[in-house]
Amino acid sequence: MQHQDKIYIAGHKGMVGSAVHRKLTQEGFTNIVVRTSKELNLTDQVAVANFFTSEKPKYVFLAAAKVGGIGANNTYRAQFIYENLMIQNNIIHNSYLNSIEKLMFFGSSCIYPKLAPQPLQEESLLTGILEPTNEPYAIAKIAGIKMCEAYRDQYGCNYVSVMPTNLYGPNDNYHPENAHVLPALIRKFHEGKLAKAPFVEVWGSGNPLREFLYVDDLAAAAFLLMQDYNEKMFLNIGSGEDLSIRDLALLIKEIVGFEGELRFNPEKPDGTPRKLMDVSKIKSLGWKPAVSLANGIKMAYQDFQSRA
Secondary structure: OOOOOOEEEEOOOOHHHHHHHHHHHHOOOOOEEOOOOOOOOOOOHHHHHHHHHHHOOOEEEEOOOOOOOHHHHHHOHHHHHHHHHHHHHHHHHHHHHOOOOEEEEEOOHHHOOOOOOOOEOHHHOOOOOOOHHHHHHHHHHHHHHHHHHHHHHHHOOOEEEEEEOEEEOOOOOOOOOOOOHHHHHHHHHHHHHHHOOOEEEEEOOOOOEEEEEEHHHHHHHHHHHHHHOOOOOOEEEOOOOEEEHHHHHHHHHHHHOOOOEEEEEOOOOOOOOEEOEOOHHHHHOOOOOOOOHHHHHHHHHHHHHHHO
16 A cells, blocks of 8 residues: 555444554555545445445445444344445445455454354354354354455455454443443443442353454554455454453453452353454464553543543
8 A cells, every 4th residue: 555545444433443544644644535424324335336436445444334242232133234234245346346456354253153163263264153142243244254255256356354353442332231341341340430339240150251452453453464465365363362251350340440349140141152363374474462451451441531
């Protein structure tokens, strides 16, 4: 990519898209095209077609998606599969019609089978049953990967896909019902601290193991791959380390300064027992995360407080 090339970031207001925008700006790129969801409805086929015809970007970062935590995924199952499929289909197909030079599709680690061998290798895709609570979202993301591969196979398009682990950081969603586990816990402990609550409830048993990555580390990896990676195989992006939800909760509790106790609710779903990704491929290309989990949570908490 050259500094003057026109680059479209789909989903620039979201956590991933805004991190990519920050990274490109820091690297001196000035011709960045963005649209809010009010300005451009990405599920609208005609609107997206008109946008690509008029703007003709050279590069596309496809970070737009309908996302949420385990509760949202399980509740809004139809919306998650429909909206994500429509967004992906419209952007990928119109990128082809307008001969964009390269597209990057952001997937999710939930694409892997529930009981796939750990750490999760890229080759484990479609080798088993998905986690039921987020199956519609996962199927949409798998479709996005396969669509990029198919357009590469049939039309020679340089479309690459990346599968981030659980992300957190600036512009995260802290909604009390729909947030992912880390931002949800930040909010719970913050509100518990303000209310001097005797305890905070955490969903599930606390035993599942999860991996987390600060979103600016993902943006650095995406920038590297957009410059240098042109292969069909999608790549995992993660920290390569995991911890239990119980230990995560204790860490956030300490950083936020909540003095009450933790209460786990085993009647709530745990989700996949473990989700650790094999990141040997991306690390072999020269990338590694720069932000530790503790420092990342401190910055995420500052972001939450600035918007609370």
